[in-house]
Structures are given as structure tokens and as C-alpha cells.
Amino acid sequence: MTVATSTDGELFEVFVRPRRGVSHIHAGSVHAASAALALQYGRDLFTRRLEGVSIWVVPASAVTASQPDDADGLFAPAEDKDFRYPGYYELPDGIENI
Amino acid sequence: MSNALAAADVVTQFVCRQGDRCLVLSHRLQQCITHAPQLEEELAIANIALDLLGQARSLYTYAAGRIGPDLTEDDLAFGRDADEFWPPALVEQPNTDFALVMGRQLLHDLWADELWRAMRSSTDPTLAAIAGKAAKETAYHLLHASTWVVTLGDSTPEAHDRMSAALTALWPFVDELFSTDDLVASVAALGVAPDPATLRRSWDARLDAILEDATLTRPTGQARPPTGRDRCSDDLRAVIDELHELHAQHPGARW
Numbered sequence: 522m523t524v525a526t527s528t529d530g531e532l533f534e535v536f537v538r539p540r541r542g543v544s545h546i547h548a549g550s551v552h553a554a555s556a557a558l559a560l561q562y563g564r565d566l567f568t569r570r571l572e573g574v575s576i577w578v579v580p581a582s583a584v585t586a587s588q589p590d591d592a593d594g595l596f597a598p599a600e601d602k603d604f605r606y607p608g609y610y611e612l613p614d615g616i617e618n619i
Numbered sequence: 620m621s622n623a624l625a626a627a628d629v630v631t632q633f634v635c636r637q638g639d640r641c642l643v644l645s646h647r648l649q650q651c652i653t654h655a656p657q658l659e660e661e662l663a664i665a666n667i668a669l670d671l672l673g674q675a676r677s678l679y680t681y682a683a684g685r686i687g688p689d690l691t692e693d694d695l696a697f698g699r700d701a702d703e704f705w706p707p708a709l710v711e712q713p714n715t716d717f718a719l720v721m722g723r724q725l726l727h728d729l730w731a732d733e734l735w736r737a738m739r740s741s742t743d744p745t746l747a748a749i750a751g752k753a754a755k756e757t758a759y760h761l762l763h764a765s766t767w768v769v770t771l772g773d774s775t776p777e778a779h780d781r782m783s784a785a786l787t788a789l790w791p792f793v794d795e796l797f798s799t800d801d802l803v804a805s806v807a808a809l810g811v812a813p814d815p816a817t818l819r820r821s822w823d824a825r826l827d828a829i830l831e832d833a834t835l836t837r838p839t840g841q842a843r844p845p846t847g848r849d850r851c852s853d854d855l856r857a858v859i860d861e862l863h864e865l866h867a868q869h870p871g872a873r874w
Binding site (some may be wrong): 529530550552553554555557558561564565566585 | 657658662663666759762763766767770786827
């Protein structure tokens, strides 16, 4: 058992699966003394109105995030690559859908 | 009000007594609002208090309807003196620290979990329905309380000692939960509710498993001798007086 070292505890990111068959979606974050408590707080905060069928909590420190300054290098090049869109391709006669 | 309840049948009196337990514990938890160690825990405590208030409302509404068509849940909650409430002394105990709040919750929720699950097969269909809803809520309350007791028990020396002290302070009030009087014996004979003594074995085993995870040991203190109901405790009177304050000043006040 990890000993909590501050009164607020660790920050956890909370992911809720809204219904069966779809992915977990980030809902928010909570402070908690342990992962088990983070799960309960996530339930209290983000599933009050039957929003979920499953919850994940992940220590925020375990999330590696992209930086806003890197956005040009990471995302902008996709704009020029029209071959990634279905509209780029001409359909042979007789084919209606890709 | 008091005469009507005293003259009511045993099932009605039993239902009202269960409502008293839920209402008083709910109020004790509400007193923690703005005092919880963190915002997230404050919400958790408020959620549990609200569940218990909902259980009290269901029970009082049912009891009031059995007494007479003109009575409401409010008559039972606000129309009685503290002397006429009958919760187990455990739920009256004041919030001395967070460990006591969670320890009180653990001992109560474990008992309530056993009670509601047994009452899902009550011979009284309304009580069986109330028990079905309450059992799900209580399972979550128990999970939360046991998580905290284990977290605090298996933690720093100070947390461990305070959790241990809280359970020791609460232990004298445990036996009352499993005791039987004429009213409880009557409803047990009717199959309306279980004889609480039959819940003890499972309660003991489940508590021991949680305490083991928490590196805590079961307190050994003696049960508090039953005081009878000649007068209610100062703790109960303080809770009920606070609960009645708004209603006393503004009868029939609504949101």
C-alpha cells in the first residue's frame, strides 16, 4: 500500500465508458489517496446520472502529453496529404462505395 | 404524533425505527460537510448522506401511510421529540475525527448490508422493495468505508493509531445492533425482518477480513450496558434539535 504523503493525495485522470461497445472517454480528474479511492471519487463525480458502465483511473503522472508548441510538427503536415482522404481516389465505373 | 406511533402495529414501529437510524446517521454525515479532508471526499460523504436520507424518506413515507392517510414523512421526521426517536446508539456518536466517521460507517454499513440483503425477501412487499434499492446503495457505502479504514489502518503510525482508537471508541455500541427486544422479535416472527442475531456471524467474518487488510485488530471492549429508553442520550438530542431547528422556526417551509 502506498502511503499518502500530502493531504490532497495524487492526481488521477478519470475515463468513463458511456456504454458497452464504445471507448472510455476522458471525463476529468480527481485527487485521491489511492487508485481505489480515485475510482470511487470518479464514480461519485462523473457517473451521477447513469453516464457510465465502466471507469478507468490513471495517475496523471503516468500520462505523457504532446506539447502545444509541437503542434505544427505533429499535426499540420496531415493537411497536405490529400491522399489520406477517400475523396482523393477516383472510383472505377460500377463501384459506388469505397 | 407520539400516541399514533405508539399505538401503531409492530411493523410500522419497526419501519419507523429503521428510518430513525438512517436519518440520524445521514445527519451526522451532513455535519461533515465543509469539514472533509478534501473536496472529493466531501462529495463522497454528501452522496452517502443523501442516500441515507432517501432511505429514511422511503421508510418514513411507508410508516406514515400505515398510521393514517393524513400523515406524511415530515410528521415522523419533524413531529416527534428526540425521546421518541430510536436509532442504535452507534449512529448517534459525534464526529470526533475522520477516522471515527469512517469507522462508524464501516461498522454500520456492514450491518446494514446484511440487514437489507436479508430484507429483500421480507414478507412485506414494500419493505422488500425498499431493501432492494437500499442494498445497492449500501454496498457502495460499505466499499467506500472499508477502503478508507484499510487506507488509514495500513498507513502512517498516526493514521493507524487514530483508526484503531476510533474502532475502540465505537466498539461498545456494536452489540446493540444485534440485540433483540419485543418489537424486533415480533417482526422477525412475521418474517418481515431477520432476527439481527442471525446477521452476526457473517458480520464478524467480513469485519475480520477488512481489519486484517487494515493491519488492525478487533477491539475487545465491553458492550455498553443498555440504558433503556427512559431518556434519550445528549448526543441524540443534539442531533434531533439541530435537525428540527429550521422546521421549528418555519413550520412547513419548502424550497
